[in-house]
Amino acid sequence: MPNFFDRPSPSRRRNAGSAWMRRQWRNRLNENTSPSSSRVTPMSKRRSKSGKPSPDLPPLRNAGAHLSPPKPPVPPQPQSFQRPTSPPPEPTLRRQPSEPLPPLRPSEFTPPRPSGFQKPTRSPAPPSKPSARAPRPAPKTAAKSARAGGRRSRRRPTSKRPLPPALTPFLYVMRLSIVGVGLSAIAGTMLSLWMPSEAELSGQSEETIDGIQGQPVARWSPELSLGQELTGLKERLQQVAAEYPGLTPGVAVVEVATGDYVRLSDTLSFSSASTIKVPILVAFFRAVDAGTVRLEETLTMEESHIAGGSGYMQYDAPGTRYPILEVASSMIIDSDNTATNMLIDRLGGMKVLNDQFREWGLTETTIRNPLPDLEGTNTTTPQELLGLLGQLERGELVSMRSRDRMMRIMSQTVNDALLPQGLGEGAFIAHKTGNLRSVLADAGSIDLPNGKRYLMVAIVKRPDEDDRAADLIRQMSATVYDYFAKPTSSFPDDSPVAPTVAGTQQAQRVGR
16 A cells, blocks of 8 residues: 655655555556456565665555546436425534523423332222112213313212112102192192182172172171270370360270270261371272272362362362372371362262271261361261271271381371370371361370380361360370380379370361
8 A cells, every 4th residue: 555654855856655656556557457366565675776675555446646647527317206394304403611501491390209209009999888789880971071182081980879778768768748838839739729618708709899890799797806905094094085174075095915905985976077088098099909990090189179278289179180199198198178079089989988897897977078178077987997997906997018108108297186196105106187177086006115005096076176076085185105115015003194285276276
């Protein structure tokens, strides 16, 4: 092999170089023409011009390549069509020390484990008792099968623990009992709708009243379920009445809870004055309950309805229209006589109302003339007015909703110069007064602060507008109030009587 590092000396560069190049070309030609007969000079006989042996160097392969003729150009080969493919993923390079750490995904984070860490193993569950029925395998839901990558759910499948065999019959018995109770309740409700009770059949008749068609009429009794007579209170009321000679009082009192009562000339017939408006108000709300009168309708005042006395409607022109509930309220609150005549006409007239009063058991309560009835032809008794208030108290005649409206209207009565003057602080009264030259009256329901309730009707016949009648009613009201306000039912004879309250001029309002 030629030695590339064995260069000729500088003094003999041209001759030595030419001889060296000729020797290299000769060896190359011998190799190309006959490789098998190529002559290779052994390393031991290879010498340089200086006569020194040449070191063992690798042969020069590319020597004189620049003198060879150029190769002809290779024509370009047509390339076959290749379908474009997605680029291969970029190789992940190692992070350089100066680069920041890339953010890790939550799913790729694996916390380091300390040395010597071993994964805790769960202790095997104790073997369960064999049951009569093996639990069903949990069904595969569509949500589990649709999960990407075939990942298993983290929620562990749970199976219901079967009930012990001893509780199964008890469970079926409880279910059957619940179903039986529900069916019996439905059957009882259907039977109560189809078959009315005997009390309903005996308490109502099939009759109807002209003017209020379709309203059933009940055979009520105005008599209250009375207890014992309060003799001590009755004697005291008689003593109070004896202090006013020339006046004829009629008084009826009853305690609602016990039925204890006091009667003092309560069956005498008196001129009703404006207390006749109480049964008229009851008839109005009965018509409302029956649907023959609507609270949103209006009434037109005619010339025949206008009446003197109390009330403001008499000053309006004929043809004025009023809501019917306003008319009924003015009849009681302001004791408006014109409103009373409008309501009597709307309910069918005096005859229709008198027939209703007879159906309720009121035999002496009668309307004979329109209001104001200065002659006193319209009559009633303290007993019948008390019985009418008692029926309302028991929830008869009208619905509870209508009764509440009635009590609300009666509690707003403007004239408070009679029964309210004898009451103490904290008492509540819903009442209606009546005032004519020959009679003075007041009837109402009184609630005491101690929770008791009593009904009281006081009607006093007087000669030619005697002012003492108002004092008599006030003093009787105070006597009854003091009796029921005491903690015991006893009433000593020497108990003081409440003094007479001033203000008799308020009781002289015409038509009340």
